[in-house]
Amino acid sequence: MRNEAKAHDAEDPRVQRGSDEARVRPQELERLAHRAALDAYPEVDFDAMAMAFNLMRAANRLTRDLEVSVNRPNGLSFAGYRLLFTIKAVDGEHPNELARLSSVSTGSMSSLLQTMDKYGLVVREADPTDGRRSVVRLSGKGEAVVADLCRANNLREQQWAEGLNSEERQTFTSLLRKLLLHHPDRRMR
Template sequence: MVAAVKTRSEGERMIDATDERRIDAVQFEAMAEEAVDRFVPEADFGAMAVIFNMVRLSGRVVADLEKTVHRPAGLTWASWRVMFALWVAGDLEPRVLAHLSGVSRASISATLNTLERDGHIVRSRSDSDRRVVTVSITDKARATIAEVVVRQSAREKTWASVLSADEQKSFVRALRKMLAFHVPPVGSTGQPHGTNEEPE
């Protein structure tokens, strides 16, 4: 069925409830811009397009990797990131692990509990300061990572294959520039600035 797009008196676009057409990403983005323009005429649609597409792409990639790589190995996206960070950086305190893995401090404890229950990590306390907890991966985790990283690498290659080698390099440079960018809190008079650290 061809969509019936109605125009209300105030100019608002509306898709008929009986519409069976699949709205593609480009159409949806254009519709989103129109919707925002009605309320924020001064909106920066270039910036909106950057964030809009970055978020959509990130969500699609994460969902695909979870479905095709992590869940078959009995892992979630969060548990994989934690295990991978420990595999790369070695033993870490939970707060450092949360930062490097991108898992929030609020959920790192639950993720570690699950990994510990499944035999992937162990937690130990420092002999000199019992308040300090260190997280380490087990041999079981190393064996799992050795298998998962091969499958994930192949999947990453498939995702990136749509870009040329030069496009990949340019894309990575742009992403790293944004990752090093700290936006000041709402209401702050400070100026946005770059940093070598990723924002938490």
Template sequence: MYEQVRGLRYCGRMSAPRDLDYWSFVELAQERLNSKFGDHHRSATEVLLTLNRASDIVTYDLESSVHRPRGRSWSAYRLMFVIWLAGPIEPNVAARLTGMSRAAVSNLAKPLVEANILEKTPVSHDARSVQLSLTEAGEKEIVEAFGAQNERELAWVDVLSDAEQQILVILLNKLITNRSQFDVRGRN
């Protein structure tokens, strides 16, 4: 099945790491895990390896093709995007919505404030906190960045039909929500 779907080169014969591509590595990993652990949850391993790989590839592509040429990181874009759509917001809310730590939000906000992309204003209900909002320059930048990213997003998902896109979203939401059967660790 793997050979037909993914054109694997491994097929149980090759083990030199230099000869592996990602999918043949997954097949090799599954074989070796079977031999070391016997009856492990093969599908679970494959699903999570594939999910992580897809996330890494898409994130790297978006960052390197859209955001780095604009002088920003993927993390800076995520922060600006959340502030653009939900802001002005306090850093702890930005952290929750981006999935970052509060320290990461604080570290990202500093250079964005210095670059006149974000501004910090005191909040009335807590003298220790601030609200983050986009400046006019920040709003212009995020609108342009989102336009470029959205075109790239379309290029990525264009290989899927509308129905497949919706099924993927449904399955991913099912995977990440309502995880009460075990102690899920995450920022959100």
């Protein structure tokens, strides 16, 4: 019986040797998700599901890593850094447009801007064309923080990019750009 249990453990993707409890190995999650999807929806287009599933997993893992390894140790969230970098990239913008560019709700943007304002990293100026609106720009302190964090984030991004060769990185980046430009119909079929 003991040998049968060992053989079963070797086939079970949830078992990690040396751990107190069975856990799903990251490399096995896609296979388990495929099985679950087929069970829930037998007509599943697994290529489409795998693309979205793995893209989200990779993006979440990278975001979490940058948050923990770079941004939090420097006193900012990844969302805070992303906002400051976006402001730098567009040289100031209206809060609603910053929310759109950052893919967050206007409520989240408002809260994030209050935090950045409290830290002295942004300044709000009246829009010269519409006094009812404001334009958000980086303060001098914000410029310095973005410069430091841009370098630190990029060093970590380079470590992630080492998983692909130069040609693979170019192909992957090109495909991501193509996917970002695609806008599926919002209506479900």
